[in-house]
Structure formats: structure tokens, C-alpha cells
Amino acid sequence: MSRRGETIELAxxxxxxxxxxxxxxxRKRLNLMxxxxxVLSYGSLYPTLKKMLRGNLIEESTSSTVTTSRRPRIxxxxxxxxxxxxxxxxxxxxxxxxxxxxxxIRFAFFGRTDMEIRLRVLEGRRIxxxxxLDRVQRELQMTEKEVDRYAAELQRHGVESVEREVxxxxxxxxxxxxxxxxxxxxxxxxxxTAPQT
Amino acid sequence: MSRRGETIELAxxxxxxxxxxxxxxxRKRLNLMxxxxxVLSYGSLYPTLKKMLRGNLIEESTSSTVTTSRRPRIxxxxxxxxxxxxxxxxxxxxxxxxxxxxxxIRFAFFGRTDMEIRLRVLEGRRIxxxxxLDRVQRELQMTEKEVDRYAAELQRHGVESVEREVxxxxxxxxxxxxxxxxxxxxxxxxxxTAPQT
DNA sequence: GTTAGCATGTAAGGAGTTACATGATTTT
DNA sequence: AAAATCATGTAACTCCTTACATGCTAAC
Numbered sequence: 529m530s531r532r533g534e535t536i537e538l539a540x541x542x543x544x545x546x547x548x549x550x551x552x553x554x555r556k557r558l559n560l561m562x563x564x565x566x567v568l569s570y571g572s573l574y575p576t577l578k579k580m581l582r583g584n585l586i587e588e589s590t591s592s593t594v595t596t597s598r599r600p601r602i603x604x605x606x607x608x609x610x611x612x613x614x615x616x617x618x619x620x621x622x623x624x625x626x627x628x629x630x631x632x633i634r635f636a637f638f639g640r641t642d643m644e645i646r647l648r649v650l651e652g653r654r655i656x657x658x659x660x661l662d663r664v665q666r667e668l669q670m671t672e673k674e675v676d677r678y679a680a681e682l683q684r685h686g687v688e689s690v691e692r693e694v695x696x697x698x699x700x701x702x703x704x705x706x707x708x709x710x711x712x713x714x715x716x717x718x719x720x721t722a723p724q725t
Numbered sequence: 726m727s728r729r730g731e732t733i734e735l736a737x738x739x740x741x742x743x744x745x746x747x748x749x750x751x752r753k754r755l756n757l758m759x760x761x762x763x764v765l766s767y768g769s770l771y772p773t774l775k776k777m778l779r780g781n782l783i784e785e786s787t788s789s790t791v792t793t794s795r796r797p798r799i800x801x802x803x804x805x806x807x808x809x810x811x812x813x814x815x816x817x818x819x820x821x822x823x824x825x826x827x828x829x830i831r832f833a834f835f836g837r838t839d840m841e842i843r844l845r846v847l848e849g850r851r852i853x854x855x856x857x858l859d860r861v862q863r864e865l866q867m868t869e870k871e872v873d874r875y876a877a878e879l880q881r882h883g884v885e886s887v888e889r890e891v892x893x894x895x896x897x898x899x900x901x902x903x904x905x906x907x908x909x910x911x912x913x914x915x916x917x918t919a920p921q922t
Numbered sequence: 923g924t925t926a927g928c929a930t931g932t933a934a935g936g937a938g939t940t941a942c943a944t945g946a947t948t949t950t
Numbered sequence: 951a952a953a954a955t956c957a958t959g960t961a962a963c964t965c966c967t968t969a970c971a972t973g974c975t976a977a978c
Contacts, residue, residue: 536965552929560864561876564857564883565825572966574931601929628762638875660761667757678835679758685893686761689886696882733937749957769938771959798957 534617535629536568536576537585541606541614542637544586548605551577562632577604585610619645626653647704654697657690731814732826733765733773734782738803738811739834741783745802748774759829774801782807816842823850844901851894854887 536558543549543557551574558568580586586604606614618641624630631653638646664687675683733755740746740754752770777783783801803811815831815838822831828850835843861884872880 550929551931556864560861561879563861564887566966569967570929570931571933571968575966578931632879636873636876636879639873664757664760667753676833676836679833681897682758682829682833689889690761692886692889700878747957748959763938766939767957767959768940768961772938775959 534624535633536572537580538614538617538630538637539633540576540580540604541585541610541617542633542640544604544606544610545614545640548589548603550601550603552601554604561636562629566629580610583609585613614640621645621648621652623652623656625649626656643704643707647701650697650701650704654694654701657694657697661687661690661694731821732830733769734777735811735814735827735834736830737773737777737801738782738807738814739830739837741801741803741807742811742837745786745800747798747800749798751801758833759826763826777807780806782810811837818842818845818849820849820853822846823853840901840904844898847894847898847901851891851898854891854894858884858887858891 539558539561540554543554543561549557551570554577555568555570555573558573559566577586581588581604584607587607588602588604590602618634618637625634626649631649634641634649664683668683736755736758737751740751740758746754748767748771751774752765752767755765755770774783778785778801781804784804785799785801787799815834821827823846828846831838831846861880865880
């Protein structure tokens with residue numbers, strides 16, 4: 529339960545939905561997508577792909593077609609079972625959905641989820657962050673010790689960052705609600721490109 | 726080389742510097758200190774403490790003294806070797822010092838480092854983040870694909886977060902420089918407590 | 923021609939989590 | 951008396967990274 533390994537699988541399933549891809553490209557896209565910090569290694573990606581093959585979530589097909597003269601690369605694509613698994617994972621609500629990494633990857637694929645789910649995940653995430661803030665605030669009060677200047681600055685910056693993310697989530701939630709009410713006052717994330725909703 | 730395991734050790738050494746502590750309390754302080762996300766488990770802390778004992782970095786002493794009627798807890802304190810190791814780790818400059826977790830813990834103990842080191846670590850961290858930004862920017866240009874609305878919003882928020890952290894670092898660097906020039910215009914992190922520089 | 927980047931993998935090992943196991947002390 | 955929280959540990963397991971191994975293709 530709550531295995532973190534699902535994160536990569538979900539990301540792979542989501543990316544392959546855009547079309548067949550080979551491992552090397554998958555890795556680059558993945559790193560661009562959740563690359564704030566972590567960089568996925570081959571030693572992690574390829575075994576995962578093998579595992580997903582065994583699980584029948586994806587299938588491989590050496591790109592034999594006369595594209596160019598390139599070395600035949602192993603191209604992966606989602607199966608029906610894979611699509612179903614993607615939908616199952618994306619409709620999960622609960623702790624697994626709003627932990628740091630899990631949340632990011634789910635958010636990235638929100639375009640393929642119901643608004644109901646989106647709202648629940650966004651709210652769950654916000655509650656989780658708010659709890660963290662409250663806990664830290666509470667524990668800081670209990671600590672009578674006057675903290676070191678740099679340690680305090682780190683705390684302050686951390687709190688500010690989380691507060692900022694809470695505001696971000698609140699804006700997104702309001703935007704989603706605005707859409708549901710039929711009056712998209714603040715065009716949610718971005719107003720330039722209209723999604724396929 | 727670049728073993729991440731040093732992070733906990735460094736944190737333990739740094740915290741014990743404030744005075745003897747037992748495992749349970751150490752864990753709480755640790756979680757408060759770098760608790761933005763990760764929560765350290767006992768299964769991780771206690772073996773580390775044992776390892777540090779074996780390495781002679783810390784020593785234990787059952788708190789036999791008549792404090793209260795409490796169960797005798799195992800209280801750890803740093804040895805001379807531990808203090809030296811702390812200083813060695815804190816004066817490291819290089820990738821190991823400015824990776825996410827490593828940076829945070831080092832920053833928290835900046836009060837016990839030379840300004841020269843502080844500046845180098847802050848600048849190293851800033852460069853690292855700037856590189857990330859540049860890389861993402863570059864890769865986004867190469868991607869001709871128009872990205873999904875939510876994926877784009879995630880990117881935007883990520884970039885903004887990192888840019889914000891770069892500004893934070895710049896302010897800190899300027900503050901440190903201001904101190905060195907003898908004119909602490911913007912009293913760096915906090916003006917209340919003066920460190921023992 | 924040789925370097926840099928594309929492309930795919932495997933083996934070993936590290937770091938840390940989960941779950942289990944145990945028991946004392948404090949609060950309700 | 952029960953529940954919460956303090957307190958210390960161990961064993962198994964998972965996930966991931968590092969380092970190694972291999973070879974193609976494009977650019978300089």
C-alpha cells in the first residue's frame with residue numbers, strides 16, 4: 529500500500545498517451561516534467577519499463593518502419609490495460625495522491641481527469657500542507673529555546689514557501705469552482721491555450 | 726563519494742552540539758529542521774546512531790543522574806572526533822554541499838561556519854539553481870509541442886518557485902557581503918541575535 | 923577520426939521506509 | 951483503566967543510484 533514506485537509508472541502511462549516513445553526520450557520528458565530536483569536514472573527507468581511490459585500495461589514494437597536509417601529503437605505504447613490502469617491511478621483520492629511527487633505527476637495530467645477528482649486532489653493537497661504549517665507552528669511554540677539566526681531564517685523561508693503553495697492551490701481551486709459555476713472569472717492556470725475540455 | 730547518508734550524520738552532530746540528547750528527541754528536532762516533506766523514521770535514525778557510535782563520533786551515557794524518575798534514556802553527546810568531523814563536513818564546498826537536502830542542513834548550521842565558506846556554499850547553490858532554470862528553459866524551446874494546460878501551469882509554478890529561491894539566495898549573499906564590507910545595510914536573515922563570528 | 927550525444931541495458935549496493943516488537947510513563 | 955505518547959530497537963524490503971558495459975550515429 530502507498531508504494532511510491534507507482535509514480536514512475538503513472539508518468540510513463542501518461543506520457544505514452546501522447547504517442548509511442550522509446551526509453552531515452554521518455555526519460556528526458558520525465559526529467560523535464562518532474563525534474564525539479566530528482567533526475568531519473570536509466571537504472572531506474574528501464575527495469576520499470578520491463579516490469580510494465582510483464583504487467584501488460586505497455587507493449588513494445590521495434591520501429592522497423594522506414595522512418596530514417598536509424599538504429600531500430602524499442603518503442604513503447606500503452607495497451608488497453610495500461611489505459612485502464614492510468615485512469616484507475618488518476619482517480620485515486622487519498623494520501624497517495626497528494627504526497628509531493630505523486631501530486632505533481634497527477635497535476636500534470638489533470639487535463640485527463642474529471643473536475644470532481646481534480647478538486648478533491650487539490651483540496652487534499654492543500655489540507656496536507658496546511659497541516660504541516662500548523663504542526664510546525666505548534667512545535668515552534670513548544671520550543672522555548674531561542675533558535676539560531678540561520679536556522680530561524682531557514683524556517684521562515686520554508687514556511688513562506690509552503691504558504692505560497694497553499695495560495696497557489698487556493699487560486700486553482702477557486703478557478704475550478706468558477707468553471708463549474710459557469711463563470712470562469714479568473715481563467716484558471718493559463719488563459720492562452722484552451723484545453724480540450 | 727557524494728554519499729547522501731552524511732546528511733543525517735551532519736544533522737545529528739550539529740544538533741548534539743547544543744547539548745546531549747536522546748534518539749527520540751533528536752528525531753523530533755530533525756523533523757522540525759528539515760521536515761519540509763521528509764519525516765525521518767526510527768528505522769533510519771537508530772542504526773545511524775549506532776554507526777556513529779562505532780565510528781566514535783558520538784558517545785552514549787545512560788542518564789543515570791537523578792533528573793526525575795524517568796526511565797533511563799540513552800543520551801548521546803559528541804566526541805572530539807565528532808566535532809572535528811562536523812567541522813570537516815561543514816567546510817566542504819562542492820556539489821555535495823548544495824544539493825537540496827545537504828544545503829538545507831548546512832544552512833541551518835551556518836552560524837558555526839566561516840563567512841568565506843558560507844558565501845561559497847550560497848553561491849554554489851545559486852549557480853546550481855540557475856543552471857536548472859536555464860536547462861528547463863532550453864529544453865522547453867526545443868520542444869515544439871504545445872504543452873497541456875495543466876502541465877504548463879506546473880512548469881510555470883516550478884520555475885517561479887526556483888526563481889524565488891534564487892532571489893532569496895541573492896539577498897543572503899548580498900547581506901553576507903554587506904557584513905564583510907562593514908556596512909550591514911540590510912541586516913541579513915534576522916537582526917535580533919548576533920552570531921559568534 | 924574522434925568526440926559528443928543517442929540508445930539500451932545490468933549488477934551491486936546504499937539509504938531509508940514499513941512493519942514488527944516491546945515496554946514505560948503520562949494524560950484523560 | 952484506557953489511550954496517547956514517550957522511547958528504543960530490528961528485519962525485511964523497496965526504490966533508486968552508481969558504475970559498468972556496449973554500440974550506434976551525427977557533428978566537428
